[in-house]
Amino acid sequence: MSKYKPSGNKGLCENGKSEEREGRSCVRYKCGLINTIQDVLRQRPNWVEVKDDGEWDFYWCDVGWLREYFDHTYMGEHVRINHFRNHYELTRKNLMVKNLKSEYHLFVEEFNRSHGSTWIMKPVAKSQGKGIFLFRKLRDVIEWRKDSSRAEEQKDATHVENYVAQRYIENPYLINGRKFDLRVYVLVTSYVPLKAWLYRDGFARFTSTRFSLSSIDDKYMHLTNVSVQKTAPDYDPEKGCKWQIQQLRRYLTAKHGRELVETLFKEIDNIFIQSLQSVQKVIINDKHCFELYGYDILLDQNLKPWLIEVNASPSQTPSSQEDYEMKCKLLEDTLNVVDMEGRLTGKEKRVGGYDLMWNDGPVYREDVNLQTFGSSCFTANTHLGCVNDREKQLRLLLKPFPFQKKV
Known part of the structure; x- marks a missing residue:
């Protein structure tokens, strides 16, 4: 359970019972994680948590459950689960490289x-900065591999870690001398056809140490992961190491002008769409599934965005009350987008903080200022x-x- 305070009261289902889908008095859910999502589900009006082998309508599971049980679980028409069966095609670092058509010989x-x-070396199936290191010579990799092999022998390991x-x-965009990257959230509710939503909020994660290439061994200088930065000697838990993405956009606009920043965010939009399209044919689409992705984007000093990685289970552990x-x-x-309560029509372009950016094709804004963009210009329906x-x-x-009474 989070140490930060939720708002509102827990919603209780009428009699704690469940009925057929139409007119159901409550939504039965399970949750395999103990963090912010647990708080949100418990605050959801007329949702009730089921334990152990109880029947459920909605399951926020971890990927371990998915691997072990998904193929052996019967799901009714209305049931929803928070992962696609082979979500790792986009989120495992090596598979993302494969699907984006990169080749080893090119490296x-x-x-x-x-x-x-x-160069930076990353383990393909780890997160939070674990196992990452920088190198400039191939012999550095050879030496690392020898050390890694010795460790595996000592553990009698049968599994070899892939990197x-x-x-x-080398030329990241710096603010106050510090490197940062962006964490942005994309929700996919279908791959066939592709339907994707972009969340307006997100954040920039800063390093605690000013950037320099003179030392490539200082993780507090090069890795923006909060799990790494919060162990820095001078880390301030009250201030944290994040900016809300609105603050970053205002900063960039004030420094570089609106037109250049608009171009930057359009290029970021393209990263989302092209990466999702790259796996569209290999992801096993299932009407029961949705996926909340956490994209990590780095800007260089020319304001060019680079895709660092995509996370299928972006951390929901908060670092501050604001977070x-x-x-x-x-x-x-x-x-709200998944809509277990059946309140949406399916034609919405916006739900809360989400904007529909792709629905079997690009989605365009309805509120475009023609004086700003021109009458012949179509602008993507994104407001990051x-x-x-x-x-x-x-x-x-x-x-x-x-099942709620109007007040």
Whole structure:
């Protein structure tokens, strides 16, 4: 359970019983994680938690349960679960590289061509900065491999860890001398056809140490993961190491102008769509499934965005009260889009803080200022880093729950 405070009261189902889908008095849910999502589910009006082998309508599971039980679980028409069966095609680092059509020989050619450049090595199935290191010479990798082999022998390991190498961005965009990356949230409710939503909120994660290439061994200088930064000697838990993405967008606009920042965010939009399209044919689509992805984007000093990785289980553990509140709203709106209560028409372009950016094709804004963009210009229906007036939008959009009395 989170140490941060939720708002509102827990909703109770009428008599604690469940009926058929139409007119159901409550939604039965299970949750395999103990963090912010547990708080959000317990605050959901007329949702009730079931334990052990109880029947459920909605399951926020961990990937371990998915691997072991998904193929052996019968799901009714209305049931929803928070992962696609082979979500790892996009989120495992090595498979993402494969699906984006990269080749090993290209790495060797590029490494030889970029003599003296810095590269970063990451384990394909780990997160939170674990196992990551930087290198400049191939012999550094050879030495690391020898050390790794000795450790495996001592553990009598039968499984060899796979790694992926990436060219390290040596010219990151810096603010106050510090490196940062963006965590952005994309919700996919279908792959066939592809239907994807972009959340307006997100955050920039900063390092605690000013950036320099003079030392490639300082993890507090190079890795933006909060799990890494919070162990830094000078880390301040009150201030944290994050900016809300609205704050970052205002900063960039003030420094570089609106037009350049609009171009930057359009390029980020393209990263989302192209990466999802790259796995569209290999993901096992299932009407019971949805996926909340956490995208990590890095900007270089030319304001070019780079895709670092995609997370299928983005951390919902908050680092501050502000972070907790943002993640609660994100998860509440995820449930609103999934719509277990049957309150949506299916034609919405916005639900809370989510904007529909792709629905078997690009989705365009309805509120385009023609004086700004021109009458012949189509603008994507994305508002990353813009005002998130989700409460007002939800009041206008959502009908009362079918089993709630109007006040």
